[in-house]
Amino acid sequence: MDRQNSDDIMRFLEGMASSDDVLFGFLDEGNHSPEDFPDNGNLNGDSDIDEESEVNKNCNSEENKAFWPEQEQLLQGTLYRTSSIETKIRQATKEALKQVKSKGLHCICRRPDNGGCRSCLRGEISRYLRDVAGYDCVISKSKWRSSQDIPAGEHEYIEIVDRSDSKKGEMRVVIELSFRAEFEIAKGGEDYKKLIGRLPEVYVGKPERLRSLIKILCIAGKKCLRDKKMYMGPWRKHKYMQAKWLGTCDRSNSLDAAVVSETSEPENWVPPAKPRVSRLNHDGLLGSLSTGMGRPTAVTVV
Template structure:
């Protein structure tokens, strides 16, 4: 690739990133339609590697606890367990759930992820989204080769702010639409940009109370200690029950005669 072509590509990448808006209602899919597959891939890599220092710090804590759990089912219990460990590390983490109603062809749904509120150097708070099953949300059943290359570059565990997340969603949803059309498949409503943005950026978001933690896949939880059981007092038979036993034995002896 010549230097002029490289400069042009870098300019396109920067223009795309700077033109993106974190607003969930502002879809920028049209900005990506004219981009080639290679350009889309390079822009995605630029966004994925453009993490801030605060994002890198939180990701380090998450990976520390999730090490060796790639094949573990990403359940509510595992997310809750991770939240507890992040709190032990001193992070303001919470388990969140978004929900949204059907609107403009976008079906209703709900989603669950972890939220970390980070204090910036300027005193402003920053909302970071932690998703331990991020890549699977964008996978297709019959992807084209170029879309598979894009998905393979997406991390399984994502930590990022809303701005960076919006850019990733816009790129992947546009690429998914192109992939489905090339395969002659219909684009389902749950693959649209608005639906995918609703998963993490819906205005209807609530913090879940910590459920009972039944995840036992880590030694960090601690050794289980059985509860103390008080010995029961042995009840002595009363005179009436002893007499009943004698009558029962007599009945049995009579029947055996």
């Protein structure tokens, strides 16, 4: 795990002490209601979009001027129309983060760092949501192959499956701890930065809502880069961003995921020699691992 990753997590945890609004966004400010923002009528989003054609719709000066206010209104409207289960899980995620903040974050992977790592943080939050809050919570790892449009990649996030409403059936809720960072552009314009600033650092919501947000943000990203005459990398395209949270994924329990994801060793890696351990110490170690949540990890919420 690199130094930058550790520093980002430490700043994230320190920010929790100052304001929940920073982490969970304007959803917690309580200054507006969903009726303040029109329904964009597209919560399910599109299976795919052509960013170029969408941006070209705003080529004349008047449409170009209205583009950013419209995108911000669409963004806020999509985020505000949250359900009761999303709100409950968001609150539980807040409590999980507070627990991590109070206990401190320590890696349980083979490459520990004093600041902890994102994988261990996901694992700790997932364990809290499952063992303390009682949700069916797992860590999902999406993988996708390269295609003509996008390169191959993989991504990890937390996912809850809720079955409390028998009429609506099974419902998935995605938890992304560094949601805003996924869309940041280092040299983005002021309008784009303002739009991204409306995102929560931690996203907690249904995949359908996430699909709509991805569409809004990818169109805005394309517009931002085109205005600055910058190239849009394939890792910023709509298909690539969708694959992170909306594609095929493997699900695992939080402890296994936290350990395994950080142990993909290089081919020439040689494990250290195993220390000699007495039977007494060995049994004690197994007992301690089986009774609790282990060492904490850190995260963010919408």
